[in-house]
Amino acid sequence: DVKVTQSSRYLVKRTGEKVFLECVQDMDHENMFWYRQDPGLGLRLIYFSYDVKMKEKGDIPEGYSVSREKKERFSLILESASTNQTSMYLCASSPGARQGTGYTFGSGTRLTVV
Amino acid sequence: KQEVTQIPAALSVPEGENLVLNCSFTDSAIYNLQWFRQDPGKGLTSLLLIQSSQREQTSGRLNASLDKSSGRSTLYIAASQPGDSATYLCAVHNDYKLSFGAGTTVTVRA
Numbered sequence: 001d002v003k004v005t006q007s008s009r010y011l012v013k014r015t016g017e018k019v020f021l022e023c024v025q026d027m028d029h030e031n032m033f034w035y036r037q038d039p040g041l042g043l044r045l046i047y048f049s050y051d052v053k054m055k056e057k058g059d060i061p062e063g064y065s066v067s068r069e070k071k072e073r074f075s076l077i078l079e080s081a082s083t084n085q086t087s088m089y090l091c092a093s094s095p096g097a098r099q100g101t102g103y104t105f106g107s108g109t110r111l112t113v114v
Numbered sequence: 115k116q117e118v119t120q121i122p123a124a125l126s127v128p129e130g131e132n133l134v135l136n137c138s139f140t141d142s143a144i145y146n147l148q149w150f151r152q153d154p155g156k157g158l159t160s161l162l163l164i165q166s167s168q169r170e171q172t173s174g175r176l177n178a179s180l181d182k183s184s185g186r187s188t189l190y191i192a193a194s195q196p197g198d199s200a201t202y203l204c205a206v207h208n209d210y211k212l213s214f215g216a217g218t219t220v221t222v223r224a
Contacts, residue, residue, distance in 0.1 A: 033212070050210065092212075103205070104160065
């Protein structure tokens with residue numbers, strides 16, 4: 001069964017810490033995405049990548065960066081965590097954003113910044 | 115910018131009743147539309163994917179229709195069961211982006 005795997009289900013970090021959220025897909029997909037989900041705001045796109053070492057800003061990139069050194073792995077980095085980054089983070093992948101194919105999502109990481 | 119709206123925001127029905135969930139979007143230049151299910155505290159599970167050239171897609175008790183010209187999609191769930199209780203999200207694919215509605219939270223009462 002094809003999968004998008006997020007390394008942590010729950011994380012608690014302190015304000016100011018550098019935080020890494022990891023996502024791995026085993027479907028050989030070109031495209032990978034990071035979303036955050038908040039009550040009342042829905043899902044919002046943070047960053048996406050359409051190829052190794054390529055990245056594009058989404059709708060809310062401030063306070064975040066990403067890394068894609070290998071095709072299967074897409075990391076989200078919170079440079080200096082703040083309490084307003086407490087959220088559910090969802091990673092997704094797709095085989096081709098311009099090919100009209102579907103997205104597969106991971107199980108999510110619930111991050112709490114204290 | 116693509117705007118996706120889902121109505122109703124919440125729905126409670128007795129077991130066995132059919133469910134009708136609505137999704138509308140403002141930009142009809144889409145590649146496809148995808149319906150997801152989300153259980154509390156979990157990730158998104160894909161239910162159905164409708165290509166822009168298709169009118170409907172079916173999987174078991176689920177049927178989704180797409181009217182691209184009017185910017186609408188409807189998800190039908192036949193003979194609802196308590197296990198269908200979840201939040202259902204509609205997502206529209208433009209360019210590289212997937213734009214989501216806020217979801218419809220469904221409760222099926224036994």
